[in-house]
Amino acid sequence: MANDEVKIIGAWASPFVMRPRIALNLKSVPYEFLQETFGSKSELLLKSNPVHKKIPVLLHGDKPVCESNIIVEYIDETWSSSGPSILPSNPYDRAMARFWAAYIDEKWFVALRDILKAEGEEEKKEVLAKVEEANALLEKAFNDCSKGKPFFNGDHIGYLDIAFGSFLGWLRVTELAAGHKILDETKTPSLSKWAEQFCNDPAVKPVMPETATLAEFAKKIFAKPRA
């Protein structure tokens, strides 16, 4: 009998690790969560992702799949008849979901990270303006993709919801640290409403860390002396 066990190598605080966990929850696929210790890499991780040596890795039987968004697509395609579709069915909508998911990792998240690195008020202001600009693009993308429904993917959460929503915990922590509201309901009303609904989704709730717990963790890791 083939070994069909599903395992995720990851860590609770990583937004990238949340992605396959949410996807597996959506598909009602049980999995074992193998947590890495912060600051070190297990033998299993190094063996399973020798190229990037990064979490998350999905182990499906003895087969490893790496890179969070690629794992989410793999989950959608492997358990295609179980639970809702994660990717939209229409090729154009799929292309849009992939486009914005890439934008979120390459541009939006990079700008978000820069907020905490900014030195001085001037630089902080510049970075915040960049995030605001990205938010405005994503607000428009939300209205285009959702077509009046609660999620980017329509009636239920999907690929782009997961790609963006996985960062909401760290967004709240960044808001706390920066003393500045980043997802502002007056500027991005659709995204603000979406964020609340996303976090309350039964596939998301069990894996989305509490802001206070994540803030505590952030304090600990950022307090470490840099090499």
Add this chain to the structure above:
Amino acid sequence: MANDEVKIIGAWASPFVMRPRIALNLKSVPYEFLQETFGSKSELLLKSNPVHKKIPVLLHGDKPVCESNIIVEYIDETWSSSGPSILPSNPYDRAMARFWAAYIDEKWFVALRDILKAEGEEEKKEVLAKVEEANALLEKAFNDCSKGKPFFNGDHIGYLDIAFGSFLGWLRVTELAAGHKILDETKTPSLSKWAEQFCNDPAVKPVMPETATLAEFAKKIFAKPRA
């Protein structure tokens, strides 16, 4: 009647633009090639890709699709019954193709570009070692993916062949400029054979630039004073 015309906004020398052109050739989809002038951006490009303002853009009727690998997936899904499948059918093989395609853009190509930027023999040696390491990984990936067949995708070229193969013109130009063989048949025999077969494929041949022409173009653009 819906406007189903297909256009590619691009430039002949761009490896990223080659990707959707090869995909459309594989699917026997006729298209109009709208070439941008080097150093400027047309109104149509700015309107069609306002986020990144980059080529290639596929226009399908009035709908723009951006980002080369996303366009290739869009072409495969839209003309699914015409020509061979570009993505493998098995979810695991698809995940592998996506993984290595991302690796090629994020790691391999970055290392290739660094060859020409390297200053001094020491730095050049370091960069060449990095490319060689990446080549060795891709040689192994080829043997794993192709399962004894001529292409990453099996009997015909597919997603990963296109993602990697689109760089072969610039690889030859870089070899010429660096005076160093980068894809060496003694070190990467499978990739060397694959590269030759890829360039001779009827879907590739009409869009793959001659090395001499591309080298001439490279000389011209690299001679421009930097801002």
